[in-house]
Amino acid sequence: MDELITLSRKRAPVRLTTILTYVFLSALAVTMVFPFAWMVRTAFIDPKQVFTSSKDVGGFLKWIFPWPPHPDNFAKAAEAVPFGRAYINSIIVAGLVTFGQVFTSSLAAFGFARLKFPGRDKIFLAYLATMMIPGSVTMIPVFILTSKMPLVLDGAIGWLIGSESVLFSSSYYMFRNTYMGRLVGLDSYFTLIVPGMFSAYGTFLLRQFFMSIENDYEEAARIDGCGTWGIYWRIMLPLSRPALATLGIFTFMGSWRAYMWPLIVTYHEDIMTLPILIRSFQGQYNTEWTLLMAASIMHIIPVLIAFIIGQKYFIRGVRIGGIKG
Amino acid sequence: MKKGKTITTWRRRAALAGYLFILPNALGFLIFTSLPVLASLLLSLCKWDLLTPPKWVGLENFRNLLADVDFWKVPWMAPYEHGFMFNTLVMMMAIPVSILLSLFLATILNQKLRGMVLFRTLFFLPSITAGIGTMLLWMWLLHPDFGIINAVLGNAYEGLSWMYDGVRNVAYWFGGELSAWPPWGGPNGMHPKWLNDVNWAKPSLIMMGLWGSMGGMNMILYLAALQNVPPALYEAAKIDGAGAWQRFWKITWPMVSPTTFFIFIMSIIGGFQGGFQQAHIMTDGGGPAGSTTTIGFYIYQNAYMWFRMGYAASIAWLLFLIVLVLTLINWHASKRFVHYG
Numbered sequence: 001m002d003e004l005i006t007l008s009r010k011r012a013p014v015r016l017t018t019i020l021t022y023v024f025l026s027a028l029a030v031t032m033v034f035p036f037a038w039m040v041r042t043a044f045i046d047p048k049q050v051f052t053s054s055k056d057v058g059g060f061l062k063w064i065f066p067w068p069p070h071p072d073n074f075a076k077a078a079e080a081v082p083f084g085r086a087y088i089n090s091i092i093v094a095g096l097v098t099f100g101q102v103f104t105s106s107l108a109a110f111g112f113a114r115l116k117f118p119g120r121d122k123i124f125l126a127y128l129a130t131m132m133i134p135g136s137v138t139m140i141p142v143f144i145l146t147s148k149m150p151l152v153l154d155g156a157i158g159w160l161i162g163s164e165s166v167l168f169s170s171s172y173y174m175f176r177n178t179y180m181g182r183l184v185g186l187d188s189y190f191t192l193i194v195p196g197m198f199s200a201y202g203t204f205l206l207r208q209f210f211m212s213i214e215n216d217y218e219e220a221a222r223i224d225g226c227g228t229w230g231i232y233w234r235i236m237l238p239l240s241r242p243a244l245a246t247l248g249i250f251t252f253m254g255s256w257r258a259y260m261w262p263l264i265v266t267y268h269e270d271i272m273t274l275p276i277l278i279r280s281f282q283g284q285y286n287t288e289w290t291l292l293m294a295a296s297i298m299h300i301i302p303v304l305i306a307f308i309i310g311q312k313y314f315i316r317g318v319r320i321g322g323i324k325g
Numbered sequence: 326m327k328k329g330k331t332i333t334t335w336r337r338r339a340a341l342a343g344y345l346f347i348l349p350n351a352l353g354f355l356i357f358t359s360l361p362v363l364a365s366l367l368l369s370l371c372k373w374d375l376l377t378p379p380k381w382v383g384l385e386n387f388r389n390l391l392a393d394v395d396f397w398k399v400p401w402m403a404p405y406e407h408g409f410m411f412n413t414l415v416m417m418m419a420i421p422v423s424i425l426l427s428l429f430l431a432t433i434l435n436q437k438l439r440g441m442v443l444f445r446t447l448f449f450l451p452s453i454t455a456g457i458g459t460m461l462l463w464m465w466l467l468h469p470d471f472g473i474i475n476a477v478l479g480n481a482y483e484g485l486s487w488m489y490d491g492v493r494n495v496a497y498w499f500g501g502e503l504s505a506w507p508p509w510g511g512p513n514g515m516h517p518k519w520l521n522d523v524n525w526a527k528p529s530l531i532m533m534g535l536w537g538s539m540g541g542m543n544m545i546l547y548l549a550a551l552q553n554v555p556p557a558l559y560e561a562a563k564i565d566g567a568g569a570w571q572r573f574w575k576i577t578w579p580m581v582s583p584t585t586f587f588i589f590i591m592s593i594i595g596g597f598q599g600g601f602q603q604a605h606i607m608t609d610g611g612g613p614a615g616s617t618t619t620i621g622f623y624i625y626q627n628a629y630m631w632f633r634m635g636y637a638a639s640i641a642w643l644l645f646l647i648v649l650v651l652t653l654i655n656w657h658a659s660k661r662f663v664h665y666g
Binding site: 115118133144145295 | 446594
């Protein structure tokens, strides 16, 4: 009997703290998730209902959960500005930036981690040192380079072929009524994609991972007559799939929400990425909250899907990047 | 002799392979990072509007920056307005709060209880969805007239009106009359105008920032750090009669101090550069009376709206120097205060 009493006494306070923990966590979870619920609610109501509220309980419930839902807002938002095009632009840009960054970073990381060449450690130190330079420092010259590029390129071509009116890279291009922007410079896919394809951070992250792979695989492959490229392509890349996925997810999400660079280099609606188009949409429809919330949901959904698919890699990536960085 | 030669050729080929492997990335790095750093340093010594040729002005941009009232002014000195450095620093006040909240959440989630992964995912939601979507969402939540936050505040006011009436009645029985009661002056006066108010705009952004960051990356980093703390330490402390509070400050806090240090530095570096997107989207370019214009937004205005490339570059370099100095100070301080287990 005595034992039973002490046992129950011992357990009781634990249970209370557990309950309190759950209550606290649930309250916090509601705070975190409620805004999203409110966003969905606003996106699915009739625009006329936005500014009404009610005092009695029935009216209050109807205010919180308007029924039936009103899905027109999404169609209306999509009709107002070229959302479809911006979606495609964002997917192309984020996709190619991700591919490019993972590819160039893994190549360089392999070089830094596994190959020996003079000046290797100095170059890598230069990479590390630039990681803390604010982006705004480098963005200004890159912007100037971008905006002058078509002129410079056309001038150079003109000088080569001896003509003064070369408009090869200064003009806009169309493909069957579809606006394709310039080849280089402002309003071009080149500018949206290429500067994002190189990353010191990605190189650093993958180098850390490559260093942790055992040497035995490499030696065995060398004995079997595998070249350097083969070691990179057939051994390192397959072995480091989790790290590549991590970098890929990070880069994709970063590129998907990138704001300042696409903002300053796009002027034409058809070449804008999704955040920039939503910003200009916000300028035109700044009181139509149902439409704005619908647009916000359209921006959030792909990131949410990417997160759900790659949650494991994402959380692992935070850990690798954080602890060793 | 022959053998030595083969080794040299082999080495040379290996070195060539190494250079080829880093070439694509190093080329991009050179064009988009290292050369631009030098270019922006030169640019900060010039005046350039991109239309006329650049003009060498020496340190004039930096002198102008040090004398820029809009940049340095503080609200408690004439002209009683918010300067951009002040705005940036005020927004950064949330950093320690956010870090402590993250650690607090991580310690709770680190318990061996069911459903912690679900909570972790829910807390993580705001930071992965960060971007224009959640910023528009917060503009809507904080809408002065129709936002849910002010609706809740209004209902709370009405719910508490019996209390205000009671006080008014008591005063009446004693022969007095309260004309301006409660002092915040009725349901409408009670609602802050949030993003539209000079004094509330920054707290609004800070509130959104805390919502977005406390369950984000920092919490995940802390969770990882907590899992590396040997449980034996806690057992020993428990046996010695240390309470939860003591266990936290004597064991957890020192053990996670490298993580805290890392997060703190990264947050400060980010904080000095931050605030651009919020200012641009949520407060329509700098907020009421420039009260949400941060250093980052001022650089954007100078460079890409007013085309003062040289001046913008000099502000960017000031930012860089601040970040550099802070990192070095923190780095030295860490040797004294950070415990590497």
